[in-house]
Amino acid sequence: MYVKVCGLRTEGDVAAAVGAGADAVGFVFAASPRKIDIPTARKLIADVPPNVLTVGVFLKQPAEEVREIALATGVGILQLHGDYPHETFAELAEFRLMRATSLTPETDITVGAFGEELLLLDSPQAGSGERWDLTPIASSRPEGQWLLAGGLNPGNVRAAIDAVRPWGVDVSSGVESSRGVKDHDLIRAFVAEAKRITADKSS
Numbered sequence: 001m002y003v004k005v006c007g008l009r010t011e012g013d014v015a016a017a018v019g020a021g022a023d024a025v026g027f028v029f030a031a032s033p034r035k036i037d038i039p040t041a042r043k044l045i046a047d048v049p050p051n052v053l054t055v056g057v058f059l060k061q062p063a064e065e066v067r068e069i070a071l072a073t074g075v076g077i078l079q080l081h082g083d084y085p086h087e088t089f090a091e092l093a094e095f096r097l098m099r100a101t102s103l104t105p106e107t108d109i110t111v112g113a114f115g116e117e118l119l120l121l122d123s124p125q126a127g128s129g130e131r132w133d134l135t136p137i138a139s140s141r142p143e144g145q146w147l148l149a150g151g152l153n154p155g156n157v158r159a160a161i162d163a164v165r166p167w168g169v170d171v172s173s174g175v176e177s178s179r180g181v182k183d184h185d186l187i188r189a190f191v192a193e194a195k196r197i198t199a200d201k202s203s
């Protein structure tokens with residue numbers, strides 16, 4: 001199970017996530033209580049081991065702003081929220097891209113439909129910690145590299161994985177003590193739960 005922990009803002013946050021075995025760590029560059037400034041992000045990203053993917057999170061920001069932040073921080077992949085059109089994905093094709101979207105009857109859940117490498121299915125209010133109805137994808141799942149997000153936490157991630165069998169999971173609110181403040185014990189508990197499921201299923 002691929003695990004991303006998002007909204008990290010301090011060296012301690014990154015150390016907790018990487019030490020717990022997270023595969024990806026996220027930094028929010030959109031308007032948010034979790035927003036990180038560029039110099040801090042650049043420093044944290046430079047210290048992340050190469051086997052851990054660094055993710056920059058954007059919401060409805062112009063492509064030029066996304067590009068500038070990506071280049072200034074050296075982040076490994078761009079997570080684009082806000083139903084950007086095909087043209088924006090094409091404009092940013094020099095970068096590794098993750099398409100982040102909520103699920104509606106119109107959502108194209110084909111991984112790569114916009115040229116992206118990864119697909120993220122999230123709640124309509126990204127980063128809110130709100131759950132959403134997984135029923136539609138339980139029977140009609142995307143294929144390939146897609147992550148599930150939206151209100152996950154150490155106590156519910158097992159059930160969510162069992163319900164829709166995503167390629168990976170992503171968490172932010174569910175590993176915080178208060179909005180924007182990561183709880184390192186919750187990070188460790190979340191990664192252990194998600195990874196334990198993989199071990200259980202393969203045995």
Ligand SMILES: O=C(O)c1ccccc1N[C@@H]1O[C@H](COP(=O)(O)O)[C@@H](O)[C@H]1O
Pocket residue numbers: 006007026028030031032033034057058059079081120122123126127128129130149150151152170171172173174
């Ligand atoms: O975390 C934010 O503030 C945020 C802002 C803008 C776009 C996305 C954001 N977060 C993403 O939301 C999910 C986690 O959601 P949850 O808090 O666990 O319910 C994750 O993909 C974050 O990158």
